[in-house]
Amino acid sequence: MDLDLIRELAIPGDTKIVLAVVDGLGGLEHPETGRSELEAVNTNNLDRLAQDSSCGLTMPVGYGITPGSGPGHLALFGYDPMRYLVGRGVLEALGTDFDLQPQDVAARGNFCTLDDQGRITDRRAGRLATEQNVALCERLRQIELPGVQLFVEPVREHRFVLVLRPTSGNLSDKISETDPQREGASPLPAQPLDDDAKRTAALVNTFVDRARELIKDSSPANGLTLRGFAKHPKMPSFPETFGLRAGAVAVYPMYRGLAKLVGMTVLPTGSTYDDEIATLRDCWNDFDFFFIHYKYADSAGEDGDFDAKMAALEKFDGFVPALRELGADVLMIAGDHSTPAVMAGHSWHGVPFLLSAKNARHDDVDAFNERACLRGALGTFPASEVMPLAMAHAGRLAKYGA
Amino acid sequence: MDLDLIRELAIPGDTKIVLAVVDGLGGLEHPETGRSELEAVNTNNLDRLAQDSSCGLTMPVGYGITPGSGPGHLALFGYDPMRYLVGRGVLEALGTDFDLQPQDVAARGNFCTLDDQGRITDRRAGRLATEQNVALCERLRQIELPGVQLFVEPVREHRFVLVLRPTSGNLSDKISETDPQREGASPLPAQPLDDDAKRTAALVNTFVDRARELIKDSSPANGLTLRGFAKHPKMPSFPETFGLRAGAVAVYPMYRGLAKLVGMTVLPTGSTYDDEIATLRDCWNDFDFFFIHYKYADSAGEDGDFDAKMAALEKFDGFVPALRELGADVLMIAGDHSTPAVMAGHSWHGVPFLLSAKNARHDDVDAFNERACLRGALGTFPASEVMPLAMAHAGRLAKYGA
Numbered sequence: 001m002d003l004d005l006i007r008e009l010a011i012p013g014d015t016k017i018v019l020a021v022v023d024g025l026g027g028l029e030h031p032e033t034g035r036s037e038l039e040a041v042n043t044n045n046l047d048r049l050a051q052d053s054s055c056g057l058t059m060p061v062g063y064g065i066t067p068g069s070g071p072g073h074l075a076l077f078g079y080d081p082m083r084y085l086v087g088r089g090v091l092e093a094l095g096t097d098f099d100l101q102p103q104d105v106a107a108r109g110n111f112c113t114l115d116d117q118g119r120i121t122d123r124r125a126g127r128l129a130t131e132q133n134v135a136l137c138e139r140l141r142q143i144e145l146p147g148v149q150l151f152v153e154p155v156r157e158h159r160f161v162l163v164l165r166p167t168s169g170n171l172s173d174k175i176s177e178t179d180p181q182r183e184g185a186s187p188l189p190a191q192p193l194d195d196d197a198k199r200t201a202a203l204v205n206t207f208v209d210r211a212r213e214l215i216k217d218s219s220p221a222n223g224l225t226l227r228g229f230a231k232h233p234k235m236p237s238f239p240e241t242f243g244l245r246a247g248a249v250a251v252y253p254m255y256r257g258l259a260k261l262v263g264m265t266v267l268p269t270g271s272t273y274d275d276e277i278a279t280l281r282d283c284w285n286d287f288d289f290f291f292i293h294y295k296y297a298d299s300a301g302e303d304g305d306f307d308a309k310m311a312a313l314e315k316f317d318g319f320v321p322a323l324r325e326l327g328a329d330v331l332m333i334a335g336d337h338s339t340p341a342v343m344a345g346h347s348w349h350g351v352p353f354l355l356s357a358k359n360a361r362h363d364d365v366d367a368f369n370e371r372a373c374l375r376g377a378l379g380t381f382p383a384s385e386v387m388p389l390a391m392a393h394a395g396r397l398a399k400y401g402a
Numbered sequence: 403m404d405l406d407l408i409r410e411l412a413i414p415g416d417t418k419i420v421l422a423v424v425d426g427l428g429g430l431e432h433p434e435t436g437r438s439e440l441e442a443v444n445t446n447n448l449d450r451l452a453q454d455s456s457c458g459l460t461m462p463v464g465y466g467i468t469p470g471s472g473p474g475h476l477a478l479f480g481y482d483p484m485r486y487l488v489g490r491g492v493l494e495a496l497g498t499d500f501d502l503q504p505q506d507v508a509a510r511g512n513f514c515t516l517d518d519q520g521r522i523t524d525r526r527a528g529r530l531a532t533e534q535n536v537a538l539c540e541r542l543r544q545i546e547l548p549g550v551q552l553f554v555e556p557v558r559e560h561r562f563v564l565v566l567r568p569t570s571g572n573l574s575d576k577i578s579e580t581d582p583q584r585e586g587a588s589p590l591p592a593q594p595l596d597d598d599a600k601r602t603a604a605l606v607n608t609f610v611d612r613a614r615e616l617i618k619d620s621s622p623a624n625g626l627t628l629r630g631f632a633k634h635p636k637m638p639s640f641p642e643t644f645g646l647r648a649g650a651v652a653v654y655p656m657y658r659g660l661a662k663l664v665g666m667t668v669l670p671t672g673s674t675y676d677d678e679i680a681t682l683r684d685c686w687n688d689f690d691f692f693f694i695h696y697k698y699a700d701s702a703g704e705d706g707d708f709d710a711k712m713a714a715l716e717k718f719d720g721f722v723p724a725l726r727e728l729g730a731d732v733l734m735i736a737g738d739h740s741t742p743a744v745m746a747g748h749s750w751h752g753v754p755f756l757l758s759a760k761n762a763r764h765d766d767v768d769a770f771n772e773r774a775c776l777r778g779a780l781g782t783f784p785a786s787e788v789m790p791l792a793m794a795h796a797g798r799l800a801k802y803g804a
Contacts, residue, residue: 001464002484009467145777359742361751361772362431377752377772379782381465388466392750399748400463401483402490402510402630 001388003078003241006397010210010243015329015394017244017289018280018387021076022299022316023069025335026057026351026370028342030306037301037341038352038369041310046333046368048391050354055365056378057350060337066348072336073258077238078387086261087173087230091159094251094260096153100163105171105200109152109160110179111136111221117187118223123179127219128158136160139159143210145203155253160224164203170191172197177227178208187225204229229239237263239362242391247283250293251274276300279324284326294319299305301339302346309341310376330357330394333368334386351381357393403790405480405643406800412645417731417796419646419691420682421788423478424718425471426700427737428459428772430744432708439752441701443712447722448735448770452756457767458780459752459786462739465791468750474738475660478691480638480789486560488663489575491634496565496662497655498555501593502634508575510630511554511562512581513538513623520588520625525581527623530560537560538617543614547605553658557655564628566605574599577606589627606631624738639665644768644793649685651678652695658748669782675717679724686728696721704740704748711743730760732795735770736788752782759795 007256010330013189027037036136060067070091071081098104101338111133113122116270134193137154144150148171151163154262180186187208194203216222239246240263248259256266265287269279273294280290294316300308323331352373354365374380378389391397429439462469463483472493473483493510502508513535515524539556546552550573553565566573576595583589587611594603606628617622641648642665650661651671667689671681673695682692696718699765702710717786725733737753754775756767765779782789793799 001467005467005484040503333530359745359749362436363773363776375776377776379776385465388464389750390465392468396467397466397750399468399470401470401487402493 001078001385003236005079005400006149006391007241009397009400010391010400011396012243013288013394013396015068015396016284016289016321017326017332017390017392017394018326019076019289019334020294020323021291022075022297022313022333022335023293024301024337024342024346025341026307026347026349027301027339028338028340028347030342030351036314036370037306039371041228041314041317042183043313043368044316045317046130047366049320049324049333049356050365050368050372053354054356055352055363055368055373055376057370057373057376057380058353058383059350060383064308064348066346067337069254069336069348070258074262074382075254076336076386077258078242078384079235079262080229080384084233088228089161090232090262091254091257092151092155092159092232093163093229094159094257095255096360098121098151098153098161098162100165101164101165103141103170105164105173105229107162107204107226108231109162110206110225111158111160112138112223112225113220120180120185120187120223120225122220123183124158128221130154130156132156132221132278135159136218139214140211143207144367145206147170149204150207158221162207162370164200169199171198171200173231175201175204175229176243177225179225179227180210186244187223190226193234235262237383239263242289242387243396244289246289246291247280247287248291249279251276252293252295255293255295258360263292271286273319277319277326280326281354298339301341301346302344304341304344306341321395330355330390332356332386332390336385351383353378353386355389357394359393374379378398403787405638405783406757407802408480408790409643409802411802412793413798413800414642414645415690415796415798417790417798418686418729418793419732419734419796420692420725420728420730421478421693421734421736421792422696422725422736423475424699424715424735425694426703426739426741426748427481428740428742428751429703429711430740430742430749432744432753437706438772439711439715441773442714445715445719445770447719449768450724451735451758451775452597452767455756455757455758456762456780457754457765457770457775457778459772459775459778459787460476460629460755460784462785465774466750468746469739471656471738472660474785476664477488477785478736478738480644480786481637481664482786486635486637486658488635490630491563491632492634492663493656493659494557494561494596494630495529495565495606496659497657498563500553500555500563502564503567504634505568507575507631507633509564509628509632510525510695511564512627512726513560513562514625514627516625520629522582522585522587522589522625523583524622525627526560528729530623532556532558534623535562537562538620538623541616542613544616545609547608552609556658564609566602566772571601572598573602575633577603577631579608579627581627581629582671589625589626591626625769639666641665644691644789645798646691647689648691648693649682650693651681652676654695654697657695657697659715660768664694674723679721679728681725682728685692694717703743704746704764706743706746708743732757732792734788734792736757753785755780755788757791757795761795
């Protein structure tokens with residue numbers, strides 16, 4: 001839905017909306033049992049909630065399109081993911097609470113393991129301990145380049161952020177990534193994608209050469225890749241568009257970054273989902289809308305671990321009563337995309353969705369999974385329509401036209 | 403669907419299409435029974451027709467968007483309701499058979515009851531008797547304003563139309579409404595929304611002051627509000643676009659106005675649905691397409707009267723055999739929007755729809771209600787696709803492309 005229209009129709013209220021995102025929620029059948037992760041696991045609480053909700057399947061971007069975390073979340077926040085693009089570097093930078101400036105170029109960095117021919121043997125350096133990451137970033141901060149100020153910020157495990165801030169002239173984010181996206185290949189040089197990007201590409205390649213030199217004796221992380229070069233995008237503000245004071249809780253930085261990007265207030269929280277729910281409880285009166293993020297279904301799916309994804313979903317199911325007890329007028333359980341364990345990665349498949357509210361139209365769905373949600377009152381629909389639906393059910397959208 | 407394409411593909415024929423609109427058709431479950439109005443009532447005739455039809459749910463405007471009567475009907479007539487906007491004043495004026503000119507500004511007026519502090523105690527003056535309305539409008543016609551000709555036309559109950567026709571200069575419809583949309587507040591002054599609208603706003607406020615003076619001793623209607631200031635919009639003609647001689651019957655003026663707006667011929671009819679069907683029968687040979695409007699499901703829903711809405715639907719069901727006996731090649735039962743009695747107002751929820759025709763693909767739907775239509779052959783689809791579907795089933799659309 002057009003965000004200008006939503007802004008026009010939005011009316012104030014005292015209702016509360018909770019959007020609980022289970023990262024990588026959707027799955028696929030295990031070839032031996034014919035049952036998906038959600039079908040195979042006991043999710044009594046979700047099933048009961050589904051019986052009391054309008055269910056459906058969200059399509060994050062479009063038929064056959066596998067979304068990254070950025071488009072997956074932006075769609076759930078109401079932004080057409082084909083129109084609003086956010087580079088990974090920007091997301092990661094925002095997630096570290098880095099104060100990104102409009103002229104900055106940010107990139108997502110991964111520490112990796114290289115063999116003696118310079119080929120990548122582990123793209124994540126064994127998911128490096130965060131302390132080692134911090135120490136490596138310290139070393140990289142020694143690097144100086146002409147005409148730019150450099151920032152190297154550790155994230156978690158093997159991930160860091162590189163930000164180039166020009167002290168003279170301009171920088172461009174139109175450069176290719178150095179991550180070959182597979183093991184057995186060497187990191188690639190950054191290539192300018194247009195003429196304006198030549199200087200930036202040269203600076204990045206110089207940075208990578210110096211960095212390699214500085215960490216070559218470290219183990220397991222003796223190399224690095226950079227991707228997602230990006231500048232801060234222009235987007236309408238979520239709180240202004242929907243007329244909602246919006247609070248966000250997430251353990252992982254990228255999701256906090258996405259929330260911050262659209263103008264939500266990122267709330268300090270602990271390291272568990274219990275902590276996240278407690279934060280919502282504590283801040284309940286200060287916001288109209290809460291985005292709360294559960295990561296572990298996606299991590300397990302990405303690892304191709306069917307049982308671990310089942311366990312992550314079962315664990316989430318255990319939190320559902322606490323989510324319901326918050327007493328939101330509109331409670332939604334959604335996913336940013338599917339991450340089927342049998343694919344060990346994100347996928348394009350529709351994502352189970354439910355919306356519980358007083359005026360939600362009931363359907364015959366009595367379980368929360370891919371197959372059951374197909375029969376839901378909401379059908380299969382674009383994820384970017386989740387927010388208009390939430391607004392309507394919260395009594396926060398005026399009638400359109402006479 | 404793009405209307406230019408439809409116009410290109412439309413081919414002549416001798417088939418007949420009937421679009422029977424049940425205003426506010428869709429509903430929601432009663433909290434005690436878990437059944438919607440349509441589910442709770444005996445609609446044997448509709449159920450039998452559904453078994454013989456393609457069923458589905460129409461979405462009038464978009465996910466979460468609650469349509470007014472204008473967008474709801476325009477969508478069923480094939481017009482993208484996000485693109486073609488019709489102000490309420492224009493609709494009401496057309497519905498009184500007023501000959502609206504391109505330079506006119508029309509507004510919908512409501513007589514209301516004010517307390518001695520000038521605050522609204524009843525926005526509809528107890529749904530004033532129409533005769534009293536007529537007498538009040540007579541009084542208001544005494545008002546004279548410089549540079550404009552004024553028309554005050556009674557509609558039904560508490561509703562009237564004000565039209566300002568410039569005798570010199572131009573008028574603008576970019577002025578704010580005087581209806582505060584709630585009881586306990588006073589009517590608002592009309593505000594110009596841009597510089598060109600200052601003169602019109604001043605004229606309207608002078609009109610309101612004089613009118614207040616003229617009716618202040620009347621009861622229960624001693625005040626008035628104005629909203630939906632609008633000029634005649636530009637739209638493609640329905641008969642030319644679809645190649646259909648189109649006749650419309652409706653008891654309430656707004657729906658006749660909507661039909662006239664798109665170029666349908668409004669047929670004189672009586673005050674009952676029996677009369678409306680008789681009019682179709684009488685004019686059967688003169689038209690290819692008929693729009694026939696049934697209001698009472700919406701009125702009962704708006705009043706929040708679940709039983710009355712059930713009764714209105716049951717009554718409509720009784721007319722279905724007569725509608726079938728007309729012998730249309732394509733018979734459709736549709737709603738412009740949902741009006742759940744439990745919400746006492748229009749809503750965004752999908753609206754049950756059926757299309758009966760020789761080449762309609764059958765589904766497993768054996769009852770005409772919200773839950774059953776979810777499983778229909780047409781799925782949940784935009785209401786603005788109803789006309790292309792009707793044209794196709796009537797054999798009136800040529801193949802697209804070679």
